[in-house]
Amino acid sequence: MLFNSFAFLLAFLPITYVIFWTLQSAKSRYVWLTITGYVFYGYWDPRFCLLMAFSTAVSYTAGLGFLRWSDPRRRRLLLIIPITADLAILGFFKYANFLMDSFGKVLNWGGAGVSIPHWNIVLPIGISFYTFHTITYIVDSYRGSIKPTRNIFEFSAYVSLFSQLVAGPIVRFRQIEEDFERLGQADRTRWLGLGVSFFVLGLLEKVVVADTLAFFVDRELAHYQLLSTSGAWLSMLGYSFQLYFDFAGYSDMAIGLGYMFGIRIPINFNSPYKALDPSDFWRRWHISLSSCLRDYLYIPLGGNRHGEWKAYRNLILTMLIGGLWHGANWTFVIWGAYHGFLLAAHRKFGPVWDRLPRVFRQVSMFLLALFGWVLFRSTDFGMAAHLFATMLTPTRGVAVEGLVPYTIVLFLAGAWAMAGPNAQEMHTDWTPTRIRVVGLAAAAGAALAVMLGSSASPFLYFQF
């Protein structure tokens, strides 16, 4: 089920909301959130609910084990076994074919002439996200950062919380533990206005901005071989803003939904195209993922504690794995490595970079991110190489269809992303004034009009 579908807006959300607030106790609310989470997830394919239930049961059991045993050996086993189980499931569904194909290609380079079978595996939606949720819970329990919950309903409500289930943000248990504990005493009206405001703004970002850009970008990139230099630049500029508004819109909707149910979900985007350097970019883009990569990968690898070169290595390795997390394709791996190199280079030359004019740094960082998106958007290296070549050498090609409206939309989206306020800034000291409420009604009307005119388009990050 998609947030931008009428099934969600007209049926799922009202029913879930009304019954949630009709229930009084925390336990009954946990149960209800669990049920609705599974309905939300099973709406796509009910079979995969079993996977999520299995992952939940394994992690919950590990949490109970951490409560019971303090012996380091047992605790280490409680860390390794469930994480291995989670990663094995993720690996099978997401990476099995990728590894087999890559292995086959390596063998055939050597002239082996081996035919590797391609399994017909359907990637369960959101598996990367809820696997991350359960792994962070296990690691935090092992480290003692959180006290594992004994309440199975509380834990299953956390894993299957529909607002963050299929495309994040990656919310760690400790970040919402407090609100979860007090769910029985939550005040319905306290954050309702804020929640609705976040949700409507997110809907506007996704449906009006991102989907309109996607209309042009998808059409142009479908025949990327025929694009001119200006066409390739316009397409990739459009994709950069489409991706941002698509994912930031989803995150804002998730945050808004969280508020509506009395749960504060942390911010996931903080105007990343205002970033001045690679480190700044990753502190602003998909914050929940980058902070997880930092806390659960970079720091355990040694971080910057063992000298400069190991810090560079750790940065590149962390980002490379982060790239692989996004998808089973070498383009994602190289995209991750590219950002790892950017972070390492900034670490090395940061003092020089920081002396450059602010506008130059912002524009340069945006262009560096845009080059990364070429890899991210490309289905293979051939497409990426073609797009790079077209963008960097003068090339004639077919004219961009609908150039004038596209340029106007691109300009408006770019101005908002690079200079305008983000959802978090717009909601600082938020009070439901009349002007704001009228503005929200207008925004909701605009988003619904676009939704009525087209079928609900999935969020880009669903594929991860």
Next chain:
Amino acid sequence: MPLLHRCMWLALLGVVGVISAEIMARIDDAVRSGTPLLASPSYTDLTMQDSLGTRGRPFARFEKWKLNGAGFRGQEVALAPEPECVRVVVMGASETFGYAESPGKEYPAQLADSLKRTGCYEVINTAITGLPTTGQIQLWENWVSRFEPSVVVIYASPAFYLSNEPPEFHAPKRGGATTPSASFAPRLVTRLKDRIDYPDFIQRRRVMRKIASAIRGKPVTWVYREVPDDRIALFRLHLDSLVTSVRAKGAVPVLVTHAMRFGASMNQEDQDLLRAWRQFSPRATEAVLMDFERRAAGTVRDEARDRNVPLVDVAGVMTGHTRWFADPIHFNDTGAGVIAGTIARTVERIPASASSVASRAQRSGVSHASLVNSNAGPRSIVRARPVKLANRSDPR
């Protein structure tokens, strides 16, 4: 806040939301399909009547449909074909125009993609929604033939011949083209109507009510309980006339049998769709609708055999394959690919010499009879009577 104030406040918010939605719908249409902000276009604005008859309105656009300067769906086309290339024109009604497919997936567009792989072909989609074979004849003679195609693919829709009155030839309009509708129509309402998907039982009731309303007050004999032979004969006559007219202009006609989604066995969805289809031809029962389609397909086969015209038996390939149809007769993207591939295999087999001989004949003014003779044998000469037919049925 008192209840009255609260209600007024909510009403105001509702009004703001609706106005905003209407404005956004117009901006969205302008951005995605270039529809002017203040216009109130409709599907019917894609066609017009002028001194040439019924044809596509040049540069018209509505939702996903865009017409070029000649009033055809697709890219701009020059009047004269590319040298050394085979120009293929596809004539038909909404199935050919591309009613249900995604933009660029209508079967003439996919036919162009298929043919491009084998040689230099140029495919023009000249279909007009709702245009029966009589209109196709006028369209061909007055407009499409000017584009000098070598091959003309004809996908005629038989269901027009089950209307209350059979298709007729209309006099071209004098005094300029008809203009698009100008009355204000809220786009939000249009979007809502397109979006609303009634539950099956409500949809069934609506359809039944419409059919009942159409046949109310009519004598019992008004409803066709078996296939009307005179309508089949008329269909054949018009088809024959179009074939003759196409040959007379020096092109090679290709006949395509009409396919439908309904096969030997039908599930509940098929039955609902068949009944819904009957809304447009209430004079025929559902059984007659299906029989008429089958008989019409046979008629097209007979016509192709008798006139020695290349035949593409799409009905034989596709009828009954529900997964290729979006509704009773319109293709989905996959179905359009299937029919395109089927037609492509026949068009590729038409020898380049046949099409070039035809084109040369046209350009050098070789007589109609000798051309027909060279292409189709003596029988065709006897049956060639396009002008006569057109004149006889023309209201003028």
